[in-house]
Amino acid sequence: MDEDVAALVVDNGSGMCKAGFAGDDAPRAVFPSIVGRPRHQVGPRP
Structure with a gap:
């Protein structure tokens, strides 16, 4: 085995998700956390 x-x-924060490998100085991927759906619709209803 290798x-x-x-x-x-993986750091799944409330605003940003960050992922990388242990021992690296900085994460290799950083992107916004988008989970779920809005509770209320904003604006006029269709």
């Missing part, structure tokens, strides 16, 4: 396996680190 001994050079890096752990994946």
Whole structure:
């Protein structure tokens, strides 16, 4: 088995998600957290 396996680190924050490998200085991917759907519709109804 390969001994050079890096752990994946995921920070699922409320505003931004960040992902990368353990030991790296910075995350490799950063993107906005978008989960769920709006409770109320804004604007006129169709």
